[in-house]
Amino acid sequence: MTDRRDFLKASLLASSVLALPRISRATTTVAGSVPGKVGARVVSTWDFGVPANQAAWALLGKGGKPLDAVEQGVMVPESDLNNHSVGRAGYPDRDGHVSLDASIMDGDGRCGAVAALEHIGHPINVARKVMENTQHVLLVGDGALEFALQQGFKKEDLLTPASEKAWHEWLKQAKYKPVANSENIDYHRSVQNLGLPGGKHNHDTIGMLAVDANGRLAGACTTSGMAWKLRGRVGDSPIIGAGLYVDNEVGGATSTGVGEEVIRNAGSFLVVELMRQGRSPQEACEEAVRRIVKKRPDAAKELQVGFLALRRDGECGAYAIQKGFTYAVCDAQQQDRLLASPSVYQTTYS
Template sequence: MFNRRKFIKASALSAGLVALNKSTFAKLSKHTGTSSAAPKTVKNSAIIISTWDFGIAANKAGWEILSKGGKALDAVEHAAWVPEADVKNSSVGYGGLPDRDGIVTLDACIMDEQGNCGAVLAIEHIKHPISVARKVMEKTPHVMLAGDGALQFALENGFKKEELLTETSKTAWKEWLKTAHYAPVMNIENENYRKAAPQKLPGNQYNHDTIGILAMDAEGNLSGGCTTSGMAYKLHGRVGDSPIIGAGLYVDNEVGGATSTGVGEEVVRNVGSFLVVELMRQGYTPEAACKEAVMRIIKKKPDTAKNIQVGFLAMNKKGEYGAYAIQKGFSYAVCNTDKQDLLIPGKSFY
């Protein structure tokens, strides 16, 4: 009898092996295995990990839930609220820089241990899009709501309409309009890179990125979330990978979860987070799976990859985690019973 699941696994494995060059395969092969069994999880191994420096504060909020035996889904939502409400964070939520028309649009998605998911795309006037995404998941038969429809749904569900364009962001946007030069700055979320970056950028272009969050609770259940204001001065209506399930975020409770950061267009083209999870299903460690996803992007567009940043962060069912990026500078934060406020530099190709 034809077994579709086994066929998909076998086909994915074959495709993955073909994509690897010999040297990369030699480095990664030690991390692979032939068993398709889900990794065993030890209870009370709660952990939360998030992208970038601001993941430390986010993790702290999420850990307040996990440390009391709370659900991973609640931890992810609470963690996301922190950067979403941070007026000093120019790439997520309230402090986010606008598009080229001076409009702040936000994207977010969330996914639980049962494979349920929700997302909002290009929503305006709502400070916490992660919570609207959760409402979409829990109260509608849909996965995604966009634009005016997402705003209408949020208001109908009690969310407050607010002006998200701060005076600081408005000033930066008006300065940018003088040249309207669009040049995304890599790793601007990393405090050390931000300090070293040119300070006279048109419009103070600290212009992306996102926060991706993965959590596992004491019961061994996984959830994830992703929220962003997207690239500054983008075309109005542009949506990157962050709210797209399989691109910016993917969770499979039998295997693990993954999230991405950087130039979303390249993540979407490679369905990056889903790819990372499927590689972990095949036996790759989280770091090795992230590396292979990065290598797919580099292989397809080597010239483009030299000038952009894309990074992946992953965690498997055992609570093991890892990351890999195209460029140096990507960092992520970890919080569990052993590690608090830990910031780890991700490995990179360049």
């Protein structure tokens, strides 16, 4: 059975989705760092972070808890049937199964996650239940689904007609090669030619970080993973310390892009630890990115990884391997900023 908190979250989500703004995809400002000391703030990855931030701000701006805000915020792209890289409309693996990953973390160290979860449209809600109602951090596959059903979530078919159509088109060549700012270059070209949804803005993750006026933080990260992945593949998003890490003493970080590279470097934990040592959010993100490039210089030229960080005083920053990574910032002064991250390379894949 769902409780009163779940009912309120669903009601707020419905109103948020109905009120989604039209987002311009043209980003004219490159900003590696945004100053802090503005009180509460929420930041998130990619252009769909703008409406997600606004949903989070509906709670955070009224003095709500950062943990509630980030959960509420990322539910917006999870619900968006036009978003094929997050939530219920995500593209399937190469066998036609839609599986979702998510994690949530409070600044006090509590955290929960699910991976390879099928048949549940809001994995972030299940991740929070793992955090609050179990002694574990991560549940996967059939066990995660069984737990979700025990918690009152309803089983549903997540393979939408649009996603199924795209999958059948991909099967004609069945090639898989992740590239920067898109999940698959062969798929990207095919959807452009056929008019299928996705393509240039076919991103893979929303990561969100929030801080309240007292410096308390929380973060959430949710994805359907890379399209046409091997069944059972899990990226960085549900891995605490890779796709997400938050510490009230310092700040938080989240990532986007090819998850395997982030996992290999414990990326988000690294960013937070670099901030702990005195680096700014942008400097910490840049160092984490450059470590990936240094270890795999040839591979890095053809893949994307981006980090977004938020310090407890509200300063935020970002950095990526390739040009094209954007992030959204929302606070009391302005609630719809979309900024372009600086990057190592200046090639945009399109």
